[in-house]
Amino acid sequence: xxxxxxxxxxxxxxxxxxxxxxxxxxxxxxxxxxxxxxxxxxxxxxxxxxxxxxxxxxxxxxxxxxxxxxxxxxxxxxxxxxxxxxxxxxxxxxxxxxxxxxxxxxxxxxxxxxxxxxxxxxxxxxxxxxxxxxxxxxxxxxxxxxxxxxxxxxxxxxxxxxxxxxxxxxxxxxxxxxxxxxxxxxxxxxxxxxxxxxxxxxxxxxxxxxxxxxxxxxxxxxxxxxxxxxxxxxxxxxxxxxxxxxxxxxxxxxxxxxxxxxxxxxxxxxxxxxxxxxxxxxxxxxxxxxxxxxxxxxxxxxxxxxxxxxxx
Amino acid sequence: xxxxxxxxxxxxxxxxxxxxxxxxxxxxxxxxxxxxxxxxxxxxxxxxxxxxxxxxxxxxxxxxxxxxxxxxxxxxxxxxxxxxxxxxxxxxxxxxxxxxxxxxxxxxxxxxxxxxxxxxxxxxxxxxxxxxxxxxxxxxxxxxxxxxxxxxxxxxxxxxxxxxxxxxxxxxxxxxxxxxxxxxxxxxxxxxxxxxxxxxxxxxxxxxxxxxxxxxxxxxxxxxxxxxxxxxxxxxxxxxxxxxxxxxxxxxxxxxxxxxxxxxxxxxxxxxxxxxxxxxxxxxxxxxxxxxxxxxxxxxxxxxxxxxxxxxxxxxxxxxxxxxxxxxxxxxxxxxxxxxxxxxxxxxxxxxxxxxxxxxxxxxx
Numbered sequence: 001x002x003x004x005x006x007x008x009x010x011x012x013x014x015x016x017x018x019x020x021x022x023x024x025x026x027x028x029x030x031x032x033x034x035x036x037x038x039x040x041x042x043x044x045x046x047x048x049x050x051x052x053x054x055x056x057x058x059x060x061x062x063x064x065x066x067x068x069x070x071x072x073x074x075x076x077x078x079x080x081x082x083x084x085x086x087x088x089x090x091x092x093x094x095x096x097x098x099x100x101x102x103x104x105x106x107x108x109x110x111x112x113x114x115x116x117x118x119x120x121x122x123x124x125x126x127x128x129x130x131x132x133x134x135x136x137x138x139x140x141x142x143x144x145x146x147x148x149x150x151x152x153x154x155x156x157x158x159x160x161x162x163x164x165x166x167x168x169x170x171x172x173x174x175x176x177x178x179x180x181x182x183x184x185x186x187x188x189x190x191x192x193x194x195x196x197x198x199x200x201x202x203x204x205x206x207x208x209x210x211x212x213x214x215x216x217x218x219x220x221x222x223x224x225x226x227x228x229x230x231x232x233x234x235x236x237x238x239x240x241x242x243x244x245x246x247x248x249x250x251x252x253x254x255x256x257x258x259x260x261x262x263x264x265x266x267x268x269x270x271x272x273x274x275x276x277x278x279x280x281x282x283x284x285x286x287x288x289x290x291x292x293x294x295x296x297x298x299x300x301x302x303x304x305x306x307x308x309x310x311x312x
Numbered sequence: 313x314x315x316x317x318x319x320x321x322x323x324x325x326x327x328x329x330x331x332x333x334x335x336x337x338x339x340x341x342x343x344x345x346x347x348x349x350x351x352x353x354x355x356x357x358x359x360x361x362x363x364x365x366x367x368x369x370x371x372x373x374x375x376x377x378x379x380x381x382x383x384x385x386x387x388x389x390x391x392x393x394x395x396x397x398x399x400x401x402x403x404x405x406x407x408x409x410x411x412x413x414x415x416x417x418x419x420x421x422x423x424x425x426x427x428x429x430x431x432x433x434x435x436x437x438x439x440x441x442x443x444x445x446x447x448x449x450x451x452x453x454x455x456x457x458x459x460x461x462x463x464x465x466x467x468x469x470x471x472x473x474x475x476x477x478x479x480x481x482x483x484x485x486x487x488x489x490x491x492x493x494x495x496x497x498x499x500x501x502x503x504x505x506x507x508x509x510x511x512x513x514x515x516x517x518x519x520x521x522x523x524x525x526x527x528x529x530x531x532x533x534x535x536x537x538x539x540x541x542x543x544x545x546x547x548x549x550x551x552x553x554x555x556x557x558x559x560x561x562x563x564x565x566x567x568x569x570x571x572x573x574x575x576x577x578x579x580x581x582x583x584x585x586x587x588x589x590x591x592x593x594x595x596x597x598x599x600x601x602x603x604x605x606x607x608x609x610x611x612x613x614x615x616x617x618x619x620x621x622x623x624x625x626x627x628x629x630x631x632x633x634x635x636x637x638x639x640x641x642x643x644x645x646x647x648x649x650x651x652x653x654x655x656x657x658x659x660x661x662x663x664x665x666x667x668x669x670x671x672x673x674x675x676x677x
Contacts, residue, residue, distance in 0.1 A: 038404075038464070042650075078654060081658075082654065082657050082658055086657070086658050086660075086661035087321070087661060087664075087665075088657040088658065088660055088661065089608075089657070091402050091404070091464065092604070092608045092653070092657060093654070093657050095404065095601070095604050095605070095608075095653075096605065096608075096650050096653035096654045096657060097650070097654070098601070098650075099601060099602075099605060099646060099649055099650035099653065100647060100649075100650025100651055100653075100654060101650070102643075102646060102650075103643045103644070103645070103646030103647030103648070103649065103650055104643075104647050104650075105643075106641065106643035106646065107354075107641045107643040107644055107647055108354075110641035110643065224472055227468055227469075227472070230465065230468075231465055231468075231469060234462075234465060269480060269484065270480075271476045271477065271479060271480030271483075271484075272476075272480075274476040274479070275472070275473045275476045275477075278469040278470075278472045278473050278476075279469075279473060281465075281469055282451075282466060282469045282470070282473075285461055285462070285465060285466060285469075286451075286455050286459065286461055286466075289455060289459035289460060289461040308321075
């Protein structure tokens with residue numbers, strides 16, 4: 001069996017995991033504030049094509065990343081307006097965003113179909129670390145966004161559980177009435193983190209598009225990664241560090257079908273491998289459920305409920 | 313410094329009748345207006361795009377019959393979503409249950425079709441499709457009822473698993489569902505007795521009328537039967553339902569299974585109708601997701617779903633033909649669907665609340 005292809009698979013898994021971590025962190029921040037944004041897939045797609053068009057016309061990948069991030073934040077501000085200010089149903093609003101974003105991305109992407117960006121984000125080799133056999137190419141030969149993302153996820157855990165604003169964020173998701181009584185604006189916090197989360201999702205989508213220097217094609221571009229990211233948040237119990245491991249695991253499952261095909265391993269049907277990340281999430285979800293309680297382990301208690309002061 | 317005004321949301325005890333029709337109408341118009349601005353900004357002709365969409369979607373005999381034909385499956389997906397939504401159960405996996413309905417229907421058409429006459433075969437095929445859809449939601453329904461696991465994520469994950477299943481059945485060599493002796497992977501067409509003929513030279517099938525009757529029947533079930541009443545009580549006040557001795561777990565199971573069966577039924581209508589075989593192209597069409605929008609726009613009212621289903625179908629049909637008639641990308645149709653729903657959601661606030669701006673002093677007093 002070819003050893004290199006497995007190393008390549010693992011390295012690719014870490015690459016995909018970067019998109020997953022960014023998107024899932026975005027969802028995590030949004031959900032920690034009590035807002036469920038199911039629109040991740042739509043945001044990813046729209047950011048991906050916006051960043052592509054920006055990078056394509058300016059020739060700078062960094063401008064592309066910034067544009068994609070801003071677009072992600074703008075799209076989620078629609079969700080924030082509808083659900084936090086106008087108190088619309090969060091689930092329906094998120095789904096509307098998926099449909100809207102998919103249409104918008106395809107509309108904008110029509111002229112760009114099949115084109116690729118010419119410059120790529122160069123991988124960084126972390127000195128002697130990347131020369132370590134097997135682990136080197138997998139973990140220490142990635143680009144700056146991947147390294148940055150993993151460090152950022154760890155920083156997010158610190159922010160959430162060790163700082164005052166992190167506490168306020170968690171409290172807004174668990175018990176908005178108390179936050180309100182403290183004199184803080186529940187709506188303000190929720191809008192802020194929904195938009196911040198959208199920015200992270202947008203960065204994830206842009207990076208996914210630009211780092212792999214793939215051609216724009218809707219079905220192939222995100223391929224349901226947004227939904228997996230949402231499941232990943234549940235899988236990780238709303239904890240940023242557990243999210244990193246989950247993302248790498250899921251990324252591996254996503255890459256495995258291609259490897260098995262290349263290695264001509266046929267005793268496992270490739271359809272089963274395609275299902276694996278979804279099946280794993282499904283089983284994890286059911287296993288993490290607690291009978292008699294609607295809340296999953298770690299889930300913000302007020303997730304999905306609009307906060308209405310008069311009805312406190 | 314604080315704003316001198318505060319926005320106050322006053323819950324309406326009763327919604328004025330005129331608002332119920334007015335809000336969706338304004339939402340559609342606002343979405344079209346937003347779409348027009350977007351088209352102008354990107355350099356496409358607004359009048360040409362819209363007139364072509366309307367013409368090809370509604371105001372030509374070909375367009376109208378195409379629209380009604382497509383609305384068959386969309387209405388089905390809409391009532392499937394609404395049936396669960398009305399009890400605050402968010403089955404967003406109608407898409408996947410539809411795939412399974414198609415797989416079940418195709419199996420029935422291939423395995424039983426050669427042995428049964430049309431009269432028996434068609435209903436059998438539709439029912440087997442519905443059963444397959446219900447089977448696909450069984451696990452989410454069971455864990456929702458027993459453990460409280462969020463049905464949103466589970467039904468959605470199963471949609472992706474269902475899509476892999478469809479691909480597996482078509483792309484695996486020698487698969488039962490795959491057309492033999494053809495190099496290009498495609499589905500095997502079901503027996504003739506398992507197919508309906510289109511009405512005249514249109515792409516409309518008799519299943520359209522069946523689905524409309526089904527929607528009206530469900531409207532009656534929800535408004536006039538004990539089962540419908542139980543759903544409403546559990547949805548509005550779980551505690552009151554508990555004191556009244558209603559079994560919420562069992563009702564949850566029933567409602568979700570029916571929702572899944574309706575989506576499966578929708579998938580099966582494609583087998584007796586336009587497709588006639590299991591087609592992996594279904595995973596690109598997103599009929600199940602459209603059903604959610606249709607249900608939300610109709611605010612889960614089964615009669616209104618017929619209208620919103622036809623409206624959305626027309627947008628799709630008109631949008632899909634744009635590429636042929638103009639150079640506007642067809643995706644404007646999908647975008648408009650999303651925009652309509654976003655505006656409808658915003659408009660909902662005006663229906664439910666009286667929104668006023670009041671001076672800050674008035675609030676603090």
